Amino acid sequence: MIKEFNIIVVGAGAAGMMSAIEAGKRGRKVLLLDHAKKIGEKIRISGGGRCNFTNLNTDASKFISQNSNFVKSALKQYSHENFISLVESHKIKFHEKKLGQLFCDKSAQQIIDMLLLEAEKAKVTLKKEIFITDINMIDNEYIVSFGNNNYHCESLIIASGGLSIPKIGASKFGYDLARKFNLKVIETMPALVPLTFSEKILTMCKGLAGLSLEAVVSHNKTFFEEGMLFTHRGLSGPSILQISSYWKLGDEISINLSPNINILQFLIDKRSNSPKIDVSSIISEIIPKRLASIICLQNNVKGNISEISNKSLSKLSNSINNWFVKPIGTEGYRTAEVTLGGIDTNEISSKTMMSKKYPGLFFIGEVMDVTGHLGGYNFQWAWSSGYVAGQYA
Ligand SMILES: Cc1cc2nc3c(=O)[nH]c(=O)nc-3n(C[C@H](O)[C@H](O)[C@H](O)COP(=O)(O)OP(=O)(O)OC[C@H]3O[C@@H](n4cnc5c(N)ncnc54)[C@H](O)[C@@H]3O)c2cc1C
Incomplete structure (x- = not known):
């Protein structure tokens, strides 16, 4: 016909x-x-x-x-x-x-x-x-x-x-x-897609599953300041989906978990003003408590802030303000938007x-x-x- x-x-x-x-x-x-x-x-x-x-x-x-x-x-x-x-x-x-x-x-x-x-x-x-x-x-x-x-x-x-x-x-x-x-x-x-992560990051994410916060997620000069979510499958949420459209296999992304605060300066000020306070409690004034505890654990810092060296404070603040993560892939077209x-x-x-x-x-x-x-x-x-x-x- x-x-x-x-x-x-x-x-x-x-x-x-x-x-x-x-x-x-x-x-x-x-x-x-x-x-x-x-x-x-x-x-x-x-x-x-x-x-x-x-x-x-x-x-x-x-x-x-x-x-x-x-x-x-x-x-x-x-x-x-x-x-x-x-x-x-x-x-x-x-x-x-x-x-x-x-x-x-x-x-x-x-x-x-x-x-x-x-x-x-x-x-x-x-x-x-x-x-x-x-x-x-x-x-x-x-x-x-x-x-x-x-x-x-x-x-x-x-x-x-x-x-x-x-x-x-x-x-x-x-x-x-x-x-x-x-x-x-x-x-x-695939783009606007959840990224996948190594076992080490996954273990951390599983412990924090359900927790969300505003974060700046960057790849080279491109960055997005939107919500980020810890899930059983890794990191997700709008900021991660957005950066997935720019990310290439083998690249790292950088995550700022506290975009509005310079953590190093904040910790140094706290060390002068409140030396007897536990470092994890201080950080949980800025980021959720569960996340603060895990980050302190990973950086091997504990105890009163007065006892923490400059080097450790700097490493700790970097893992909050400038956390480098290397995704290992994406979830592919099955879940890509x-x-x-x-x-x-x-x-x-x-x-x-x-x-x-x-x-x-x-x-x-x-x-x-x-x-x-x-x-x-x-x-x-x-x-x-x-x-x-x-x-x-
Ligand atoms: C889960 C999800 C949520 C999303 N949410 C949003 C949102 O809220 N806002 C937003 O802006 N975007 C969103 N998007 C993206 C948006 O849906 C797409 O970008 C948009 O639908 C693209 O429109 P399109 O007409 O080009 O393609 P489509 O909407 O994909 O339409 C293509 C059509 O072609 C048909 N087709 C394919 N192959 C053939 C063939 N061989 N013969 C005949 N027909 C064929 C398909 O059946 C389909 O009906 C989302 C995507 C997903 C997957």
């Missing part, structure tokens, strides 16, 4: 739905395909079920890409304010949790329902459980084949996402297609999201070499790039 559409969108996630809606609004005949049974699964599980759908602080600095300027045009064409207006127009209540992160008050399902309603209004044809077997370009038309069907279109939008969480539909479809068309793909890696790398942005027009080599072929969302920081930026990229492709496809 041969069917004609103006546009076929592969992947009915955040970016694909947005592009289909926008193109449909322009009167284009749009077919939106997904191999999954349920639509918008990543949206549903996002933000702990409340979907952190955008961030008030969205700008190019919150994205990682080989071309750091690439996102600017799309973010300008469709900003976080535009998406907030859409959410408001559907009377979905939301709140800022922290650091500009906007979450639904009730449930992420509200965002999925909003997109499905908009797609229906824009007369988008949605087909689920479609397993594409081939895509070819003949005479400036794209032919998408599945089963005995060949669907023809003038514009093909690839919105098949990244590799994270394969069990809810992630696939390497977009990367394979790009390679088939000889488009460069930047090496992919996003995929670093993807379709090289040099292949794509930043104004339209269309391939520079193949007129009518578009890439949007996470499949591209654009990765947002934690905090709603990845969805904003999906909305912005999806909107843009929807205007030009």
Whole structure:
């Protein structure tokens, strides 16, 4: 069977739905395909079920890409304010949790329902459980084949996402297609992912499991000041997830467990003013007691602060203000929130999201070499790039 559409969108996630809606609004005949049974699964599980759908602080600095300027045009064409207006127009209540992160008050399902309603209004044809077997370009038309069907279109939008969480539909479809068309793909890696640690660190973390604190976690010149959590599996929490997008195997990360206080100076002052107080008690004025005890134990310091040498105080304060940890890996795509790398942005027009080599072929969302920081930026990229492709496809 041969069917004609103006546009076929592969992947009915955040970016694909947005592009289909926008193109449909322009009167284009749009077919939106997904191999999954349920639509918008990543949206549903996002933000702990409340979907952190955008961030008030969205700008190019919150994205990682080989071309750091690439996102600017799309973010300008469709900003976080535009998406907030859409959410408001559907009377979905939301709140800022922290650091500009906007979450639904009730449930992420509200965002999925909003997109499905908009797609229906824009007369988008949605087909689920479609397993594409081939895509070819003949005479400036794209032919998408599945089963005995060949669907023809003038514009093909690839919105098949990244590799994270394969069990809810992630696939390497977009990367394979790009390679088939000889488009460069930047090496992919799990990002916003828990790091894994050696037995020594694990033992410490297990003893502290459940404890959280604000920390500055750094890798080279990049740092994040957000929550950090000790768990049975190691170190986790937003600051660790954020740094995972920059960390490379073999590198150390540095952790400041007390970002606002110079511990060495604090301990020296205490030694003059309160020499008879136990060093662990002094440190627990600043960091949680359990953590203070373990750090003192590891540094082999105990007793009144007056009895501790300058050298030991310096070593102790370094392990609080500048604790170097060498992760041994990451938990991989099984738990990663996003995929670093993807379709090289040099292949794509930043104004339209269309391939520079193949007129009518578009890439949007996470499949591209654009990765947002934690905090709603990845969805904003999906909305912005999806909107843009929807205007030009
Ligand atoms: C647990 C978790 C929580 C997250 N929380 C947040 C958050 O709160 N805020 C935020 O900004 N980001 C969050 N993210 C990241 C965000 O979900 C993604 O960056 C975003 O969904 C990417 O949108 P996308 O449309 O490009 O890809 P996706 O949403 O992954 O959509 C891709 C679609 O393509 C389909 N597909 C794949 N292969 C094929 C194929 N071969 N044929 C047909 N269809 C195919 C998939 O089934 C899927 O529906 C989270 C991610 C995870 C895993």
